Structures are given as C-alpha cells and as structure tokens.
Amino acid sequence: MGFVKEFKEFAIKGNAFDLAVGVIIGGAFGKIVTSVVDDLIMPLVGAVIGKPDFSSLYLVLSDPNNGVKPGMVLENAKKVDGASIFAYGNFLTVGINFLLLAFVVFLMVKMINKMKKTEAEAPAAPTADQQLLTEIRDLLKSKNNI
Numbered sequence: 211m212g213f214v215k216e217f218k219e220f221a222i223k224g225n226a227f228d229l230a231v232g233v234i235i236g237g238a239f240g241k242i243v244t245s246v247v248d249d250l251i252m253p254l255v256g257a258v259i260g261k262p263d264f265s266s267l268y269l270v271l272s273d274p275n276n277g278v279k280p281g282m283v284l285e286n287a288k289k290v291d292g293a294s295i296f297a298y299g300n301f302l303t304v305g306i307n308f309l310l311l312a313f314v315v316f317l318m319v320k321m322i323n324k325m326k327k328t329e330a331e332a333p334a335a336p337t338a339d340q341q342l343l344t345e346i347r348d349l350l351k352s353k354n355n356i
Contacts, residue, residue, distance in 0.1 A: 244311075246314050247311050251314065264302040265299045265300040267297075267299030268297040268298065269295070269296040270293060270294070270295060271295070271296050272292075273290065273294070274293075275290070275291060275292050278293050284297055284299070
C-alpha cells in the first residue's frame with residue numbers, strides 16, 4: 211500500500227504534474243510558433259529575397275569522373291559515383307528557420323512580459339475593509355484636530 215500511495219503523491223503533487231502541463235502547453239505553443247514562421251514570416255522573406263528554401267544548394271568538392279553537370283539537382287549530384295558533394299544549403303535553411311523562430315519567440319516573450327508588467331503596475335482597488343478603515347482613520351483625525 212505504501213508504494214501506491216507514494217506514486218500517487220508523486221503523480222498528483224509537486225513538479226511532475228506541473229512538468230506534464232508545461233510539456234503539453236509547450237507542444238501546442240510550438241505548433242503556433244511553427245505556423246507563424248512557416249505561414250506568415252517565410253512567405254514575406256520569400257517575397258523579399260526570393261526562394262527561401264536553400265536546401266538544394268551544394269558545392270562539388272571533387273568529381274573525378276566529371277559526372278556532376280552544372281545546375282544538376284542535389285539528389286542526382288549525390289548519386290554520381292566518386293563525387294564529393296558539400297551540401298550546405300539545408301544547413302542554411304535550418305539556420306535561417308532557427309533564427310526566425312528564435313526571433314518570433316523573443317517577440318512573444320517580450321509582449322507577454324510587457325503585459326505582465328502592465329498588470330503588476332496597476333494598483334489594486336482597496337477592499338471594503340480597507341475603505342472602512344480609511345474612513346474611520348479620517349474621522350479620528352478630524353476629531354483630534356477639532
């Protein structure tokens with residue numbers, strides 16, 4: 211019975227439950243950020259600089275049989291026997307996507323922090339008890355000054 215109780219306390223209390231909620235929310239948030247980058251930002255980047263997919267860019271390091279022709283698709287160039295291909299394009303695409311994703315997350319965190327700061331700065335309205343005590347204090351002050 212002790213093991214079941216201990217597991218129940220672990221699963222329900224403390225960090226395990228908070229971690230599970232964080233993972234679930236993080237997964238959903240990840241989909242939102244991915245959509246923002248893929249559906250909103252990358253088309254704008256593509257409109258400004260052209261095709262944003264650099265994954266087909268490569269450099270021929272060595273080709274002893276001269277089988278790689280200029281303008282050949284990367285997949286076909288990799289199939290040429292003896293050719294050594296430096297495929298840097300996919301790395302560029304992933305790097306640009308990462309930078310854009312990090313920038314979007316930064317802007318979202320900055321916006322959320324600004325909203326939190328605005329909420330924290332707004333003073334809370336006094337409760338009914340506090341208002342009553344203030345009135346009593348003011349009455350006592352006015353009686354002592356008479």
